[in-house]
Amino acid sequence: MLIVADENIPLLDSFFGDMGEIRRVSGRHMSPEDVRDADILLVRSVTRVNRELLEGSRVRFVGTATIGTDHVDLQWLEEQGIRFSAAPGCNANSVVEYVLSVLSLYAERCGLTDWTDLSVGIVGVGNVGGELAAKLERLGFNTRLCDPPRAEREGEQGPEFVSLEEAMECDVVSLHTPLTRNSPHATFHMIGERELAGLTSDQLLISAGRGEVIDTTVLKQRLTSANPPLVALDVWEREPKIDPELVELAWLATPHIAGYSLEGKVQGTEMIYQALSTFLGLPIRKKAGQFLPEPALSKVSFTSAADEDKAVKTALRACYDPREDDARLRLAMNGSAEERGAAFDRLRRDYPVRRECSSLKVQLKGTSKSLQDSFRAIGFKLKI
Ligand SMILES: NC(=O)c1ccc[n+]([C@@H]2O[C@H](COP(=O)([O-])OP(=O)(O)OC[C@H]3O[C@@H](n4cnc5c(N)ncnc54)[C@H](O)[C@@H]3O)[C@@H](O)[C@H]2O)c1
Ligand SMILES: O=C(O)[C@H](O)[C@H](O)COP(=O)(O)O
Numbered sequence: 001m002l003i004v005a006d007e008n009i010p011l012l013d014s015f016f017g018d019m020g021e022i023r024r025v026s027g028r029h030m031s032p033e034d035v036r037d038a039d040i041l042l043v044r045s046v047t048r049v050n051r052e053l054l055e056g057s058r059v060r061f062v063g064t065a066t067i068g069t070d071h072v073d074l075q076w077l078e079e080q081g082i083r084f085s086a087a088p089g090c091n092a093n094s095v096v097e098y099v100l101s102v103l104s105l106y107a108e109r110c111g112l113t114d115w116t117d118l119s120v121g122i123v124g125v126g127n128v129g130g131e132l133a134a135k136l137e138r139l140g141f142n143t144r145l146c147d148p149p150r151a152e153r154e155g156e157q158g159p160e161f162v163s164l165e166e167a168m169e170c171d172v173v174s175l176h177t178p179l180t181r182n183s184p185h186a187t188f189h190m191i192g193e194r195e196l197a198g199l200t201s202d203q204l205l206i207s208a209g210r211g212e213v214i215d216t217t218v219l220k221q222r223l224t225s226a227n228p229p230l231v232a233l234d235v236w237e238r239e240p241k242i243d244p245e246l247v248e249l250a251w252l253a254t255p256h257i258a259g260y261s262l263e264g265k266v267q268g269t270e271m272i273y274q275a276l277s278t279f280l281g282l283p284i285r286k287k288a289g290q291f292l293p294e295p296a297l298s299k300v301s302f303t304s305a306a307d308e309d310k311a312v313k314t315a316l317r318a319c320y321d322p323r324e325d326d327a328r329l330r331l332a333m334n335g336s337a338e339e340r341g342a343a344f345d346r347l348r349r350d351y352p353v354r355r356e357c358s359s360l361k362v363q364l365k366g367t368s369k370s371l372q373d374s375f376r377a378i379g380f381k382l383k384i
Contacts, residue, residue, distance in 0.1 A: 040061045061085075061276060065272050087272055093264065100135065103172060123173065143170075144166060145160070177190070191214040196222040199229035211237040248333075253326050270286070297318055
């Protein structure tokens, strides 16, 4: 059996080595020739999986080690009887930690001593947005949830949902919808002229779903007009050839790495391994946890002298500080569009190992119950 896989999927040999031969190819440049004699195709978000790629091939199963599926022509695969599996939720916690870290920086920029004074509008309340809402609510933030498809489906049974307009009144608006074009609540350019005109310089817009959810031509105009909001952009239109002027205008600019914790990536591989094993009728013997190494930073300690707000932010940013990714992306925005695109992909391919908060033991000596609760809410392991 031949498995053709994006070379950037971690632990290919550990998970799939005993299932067949593995051919590693560049996900961005995968061609019909690369997959013609393959039985199984494993991809990430940078490969367009459609008729052009697969027609005439032997492929029977496609797995994407990602949450998003907008790079896959699901209807065509179904028509061809090709089984498909994604990795829903695999890196949701990684994205949530990205957002929390961005919030901590924004609160500091606003001069707030208590970051929970910020209200947060969450647009798209699925795996990522739902986990974000749960953590923020446990931390004591006020949130507004916007998810029309869920509101319609769940009615009275679901949580309280607001309109996009109401969500966009919050101090911070965080976008976590999939990219859709043809559904009743299509998200392509959902954040356009009207939505951006309503934002003010007292607000922050975070985009960590898909770049095309914001009309970034309009965003650039908004960011160069009066009273512009701040924006933290992790996802971009036309990746990898993103617009360097927009990078310049963004407060925080990162190369689509919000979901790039090691845990998130390895869980993505584990989920497509499980789906493929089930498809092939093989037992599921391997677990992501067995492949996670010791973290480089394993313990931090705070005493009763610690400032509570600062302690949480220090631990959070010890795990992940988006300013490092921001600096790397800005440095990469030189040269031609081709060179910038290659640099964007390189930043993602050579991404440093980033561990989630659950890998860090936090020792608290004589600190308050509320501080302990805050650390627990984020997902740190506590040692009291
Ligand atoms: N930046 C990154 O690294 C990164 C990592 C993971 C996922 N993502 C992106 O984030 C998206 C969301 O991930 P998820 O796991 O939460 O997906 P999900 O499918 O679990 O949740 C998406 C939610 O968005 C809602 N939604 C759909 N259309 C909407 C609309 N018009 N307005 C408001 N809500 C709408 C859906 O009802 C659903 O509840 C993914 O599809 C992927 O594109 C990005
Ligand atoms: O959809 C997802 O899971 C994320 O956007 C994911 O982090 C994308 O990463 P990529 O597949 O491009 O490496």
